[in-house]
Amino acid sequence: MSREDTRSRLFRAAVELIAEQGFAGTTVDAIAERAGVAKGTVFYNFGSKDALFAALLDHGIQRLALSLAEAAEGPTGASPLARLDAVVLAQLRFFDEYGPFARVLFGEMWRTAWQDAVVRLREGALGVYERVLADAVAAGELRAGFDTGTAATALFGMVLTVSIERRALRPDRPVEEVHATLVELIHGRVAGA
Structure with missing residues (x-):
C-alpha cells in the first residue's frame, strides 16, 4: 500500500x-x-492525533474549496447569481458524498485549537462565495454596499446545516430538491419578492 x-x-x-x-x-x-x-x-x-486532525481538516477544506471554485466558474456567460446557485449545489453534493466531514466541520473545527483551519476555510470555501457575491454586486444583481463577507458565511453555514440535516433525517430527499428550496430562499422568493 x-x-x-x-x-x-x-x-x-x-x-x-x-x-x-x-x-x-x-x-x-x-x-x-x-x-x-x-x-x-x-x-x-x-x-500525533492533533497533527492528523489538522492534516484532515486541510485535506477536506482543500477538496471542498476546489469543488466550489470549479462550480463558481460556471458556464461562459452565466450570471453571478446563476454561478452562486451552482456553488450551493456543489456544496450540497460535496457534503452528500462526504457527510462525516460535514459533521466534523460543524462540530469540531470551531474550537480555538483549529483557528488556522478556520482561516483556511474562510479563504478557500467561503472566499468562493464571497467572490461570486461581489460579482453579483458589481453586476447590479445585488445592491451596492451588500455585505458579501457576512452573506458568504451565512450561505455556507446554511448549506452545511441543511446538508447535515438531510443526511441525518431525510436521506431519501434528492439533493436537487433541497437545492431548489435553498435557491428560492437565496433569491428572496419566500418573502414574496
Whole structure:
C-alpha cells in the first residue's frame, strides 16, 4: 500500500470516528484499528492525533474549496447569481458524498485549537462565495454596499446545516430538491419578492 493510500485510509477512519464520537472521544488506537493499520502508522504519517486532525481538516477544506471554485466558474456567460446557485449545489453534493466531514466541520473545527483551519476555510470555501457575491454586486444583481463577507458565511453555514440535516433525517430527499428550496430562499422568493 502506498503512503498516499495509507493517509487516505487514516483520514477516512479519523473523520468517521470524530464525526461519531467527537475529537476528544476518538483515540489513536481506534483510528488505527478502523483504518486497518498499526498504531505506529498513525504516528509515522502524522506524528500525533492533533497533527492528523489538522492534516484532515486541510485535506477536506482543500477538496471542498476546489469543488466550489470549479462550480463558481460556471458556464461562459452565466450570471453571478446563476454561478452562486451552482456553488450551493456543489456544496450540497460535496457534503452528500462526504457527510462525516460535514459533521466534523460543524462540530469540531470551531474550537480555538483549529483557528488556522478556520482561516483556511474562510479563504478557500467561503472566499468562493464571497467572490461570486461581489460579482453579483458589481453586476447590479445585488445592491451596492451588500455585505458579501457576512452573506458568504451565512450561505455556507446554511448549506452545511441543511446538508447535515438531510443526511441525518431525510436521506431519501434528492439533493436537487433541497437545492431548489435553498435557491428560492437565496433569491428572496419566500418573502414574496
